[in-house]
Amino acid sequence: MGTYIVWISSVLAVAVADGNREKRQGLSLEPGNWPSCQSGAARPYTRVNTTDRVAALRTYFASSRIQAYLVPSEDAHQSEYPSGYDKRRGNISGFTGSAGFAVVTIDKQALWTDGRYFLEAEDSLDCSWILMRQRETGVPTMVEWLKTQLLSGEKLGASPFLVSSATWKTYSDDLRKAGLALEPIDNELIDEFWQTANGRPSQPDTPINALPIQFAGVSWQDKVNNMRTKMTAEGTDMLVVTALDETAWLFNLRASDIDYNPFFLSYVIIEKNTTKLYIFNHTHKLTAKLTGNDTKMNLAAHLNTNDNGTCTGRADMCVEVKLYDQTQIKADVFARAELSNKVWLGFSCNQAIYSAVLEGKILQKNTPIATTKTKKNPTEVEGMKKSHIRDAVALISFLEKLEREVKAGQPWTELSAANDLKTYRYAQQFNRGLSFTSISSSGSNGAIIHYSPSNMTDKSITTSEVYLLDSGGQYLNGTTDVTRTFHFGTPTSYQKECYTRVLMAHINLFQAIWQKGVYGREIDAFARAPLWDVGLVYRHGTGHGIGMFLSVHEGPGRISLAHDLFAQDNPLDEFQFFSDEPGYYEAGQFGIRLENIVMVKNATTKYRFPGAEFLTFEHVTLVPYAPNLIDYDLLSEKQIEYLNDYNKLIRERVGPELKKQGRDTAYEWMMQKTEEYTRKTTSSVSSVSSLTGSLFFIIFVLSVV
Secondary structure (H helix, E strand, O other): OOOOOOOOOOOOOOOOOOOOHHHHHOOOOOOOOOHHHOOOOOOOOOOOOOHHHHHHHHOOHHHHOOOEEEEOOOOOOOOOOOOHHHOHHHHHHOOOOOOOEEEEEOOOEEEEEOHHHHHHHHHHOOOOEEEEEOOOOOOOOHHHHHHHHOOOOOEEEEOOOOOEHHHHHHHHHHHHHOOOEEEEOOOOHHHHHOOHHHOOOOOOOOOOEEOOHHHHOOOHHHHHHHHHHHHHHOOOOEEEEOOHHHHHHHHOEEOOOEOOEOOOOEEEEEEOOOEEEEEOOHHHHHHOEOOOOOOOOEHHHHOOEOOOOOEOOOHHHOOEEEEOOHHHHHHHHHHHHHOOOOEEEOOOOEHHHHOOOOHHHEEEOOOHHHHHHOOOOHHHHHHHHHHHHHHHHHHHHHHHHHHHHHHOOOOOEHHHHHHHHHHHHHOOOOEEEEOOOOEEEEHHHHHOOOOOOOOOOOOEOOOOOEEEEEEOEEEOOEEOOEEEEEEOOOOOHHHHHHHHHHHHHHHHHHOOOEEOOOOHHHOHHHHHHHHHOOOOOOOOOOEEEOOOOOOOOEEEEEEOOOOOOOOOOOOOOOOOEEEEOOEEEEOOOEEEEOEEEEEEEEOOOOOOOOOOOEEEEEEOOOOOOOHHHOOHHHOOHHHHHHHHHHHHHHHHHOHHHHHHOOOHHHHHHHHHHOOOOOOOOHHHHHHHHHHHHHHHHHHHHHHHO
8 A cells, every 4th residue: 555655744845945935936825725626626525624623623722722623543552543432634625534633723724644545635634724735845844833833932732642752852843943832731732622512423332352373373461571671672661562563462352443444542651560450441451352263351351450440360470451531540540650760652642641651761662562463474474375365366256357347348447447346345254454554546646645535536447547546455364455446448559658657666676685674665666667768757755564463554664765764764674574566656647556566575696795694585475467468668677577476476386266256257367367478579579570681682683583
């Protein structure tokens, strides 16, 4: 999913030298600064009028003693895809993309987002908003803009539970230098007027289920003990876990509190001899029956806990379960930190929890959970590979049907395709839903990188336009994410070149070999080179990590040119899984992206420098490309070899599963799309040319005679 991509920060933008820079650049920083807001332009169907909501927010400014308010996109756990209950930025602005933040002042409102979402934001925001296109020349940072909007000493309010501690510190320091201040607002102001009575979704509180050891590979007890070993090595005696994927992984538990991610709202405190888990409705959930290997087991039995949440037996071998209450959690962190020498906090820790610990006692770095879970254990590795084979069966079966019926003139739209594909995935063993909203995009909609089809934007899939499909599934033994681009008619030579250059980029990254210890940002350019060669670019990273029945976007590693998360970044390492997904997007025309999930493995090299280890990638996703979009003349021999080897692998691994499931027409489609390509050799071409020349010479001689 090229889209996440890959952790491009939603809080930093290109710096502006002074308040007049935008005038020199000819850039408008006035409301409605995009084409569809200009006089005579057509109004997008997806535009949301937020006048009343913004006015309601401003009524709380005076009592809060602030002159501006920050509305981030994240929840208290910095979730990329928060539940509907926590989509405050979407409510106040109408823009629902997964990255970006809004700032409302007394008389203006602005939204910052990155290049993946420029087109989507233009179609969502009403014309009273200012669109701040991050990383574009002349676009100010939030602080630079506020400096021109507020008077010295005035305050920007924000909820400390919704902003990470690192971001809070950056904002606070920058605002102070600008003569302004960041004011913590304990009662989130959006919550004051956005209630369930006027359309707010309810607080998520879904059942929690155990992930059987046959899929998890390691017991939660062993995981907790491993974390304690790592805590001791770092000189810490307390670990506070705020990231939801970390809690789910640690305890081998899954739920559905977060959209598309099998998580449950929670906090965890691990100390030398105790472990505390905070969840909603805890006493009920402790006694509710779990699903898994032992259907008689409940959460209390799984965690060795009494029905009331207290521990049974040895405290270090059970989990104390308490009620999820933000105020109580903060108080408990404060009380336990007082008794600790050093407290380990992750980068996703929100400012409210961070502020409960004395600064001198904090170790802030990637938690041991974050760095351990990204390297899959043998059971997880096997599960990821198997889930991708079943996912390929679902996708191939759907694509065969789609192509056949589109070519026959039967009606298909972006939405009908996304909905039909869903049924194919749901039919596969161990499927537990989708891993994100399918990006089913035809023609010009494909240029919107994070496009999501709706009734208002739904386009037909035809033989005359490019069709981009980015989709994935959640399985008990894996998470999938794959993108393919098609043209079911006759593509133009330009479309073929763009597709082929994206394919070349995709292949280049897969074939890369690098020394162990290298970061993803140091190999990202391998992918971009074929596009840069002809002056084309894409505004997203090239690869993101992916979890095992966890988040479709998993850190801390990534493959991206973005430099704004250096402190959180980790080198690529063996048994980590990443996407390989370059693309190209032309506004108003088409979008192209190719995405495979790959696994990092040890590389075999001709030579081995003393002490040096090398890594490369292994195939995980196995879905055919679109042969009619490939200009083979642009490919090197090594790239053609890649295609033939990849197609052979699809036949060997996915073919038997297609036959096993009785999907004969899908099997034939797969075989057709994976035929070996043989380029005419130079010698054979020379022979034909020589023969042709000889014939012409004989004819010439005979004509003279």
